[in-house]
Amino acid sequence: GAGVSQSPSNKVTEKGKDVELRCDPISGHTALYWYRQSLGQGLEFLIYFQGNSAPDKSGLPSDRFSAERTGGSVSTLTIQRTQQEDSAVYLCASSLRWSPLHFGNGTRLTVT
């Protein structure tokens, strides 16, 4: 596709359940980022991939959060045992090295 694609666009889950969020970056983009944006707030860095490696995962809030990237392309962010404070919009972005970031439309996660 022409842009960064994220799925699902909306996810409602019960507290304690696991969720998987998917990101399809722009073809050929080597860098992939996950950010989180809570209502009315700025963007909180979660993790950065270069290829399939994650040189910086310093923003993952707890060990309930994990992410992987396969084939230098698709990435999945997994949240285990979801909590209400995990409710937010999860944004994925991709880029070439030293180039503009392009964001997807995000996944709005609501934990009830």
Place this chain on the structure above:
Amino acid sequence: GIQVEQSPPDLILQEGANSTLRCNFSDSVNNLQWFHQNPWGQLINLFYIPSGTKQNGRLSATTVATERYSLLYISSSQTTDSGVYFCAAGGTSYGKLTFGQGTILTVHP
């Protein structure tokens, strides 16, 4: 890590007015980007500008890396310019980009 501060936090303009948004960062950067988040939540990259000046239509940006700030200029503002403007900075090694808290711009007709 790098700290990014944006000012002003809020800005209200009448259509046709000009404005300047500022981004200060705490350390040397090799990566500096400006984004616009529209009222529907979409984030659009405006500029990749680690140094120097760029212009795109009514928008222009200048980064003075040695003094650790960047400016975004909006001329002849339109209602469609409304939204949140974010600055994001990354250090000398490629990787994490830290976002500022944003400037909320409202343009009235």
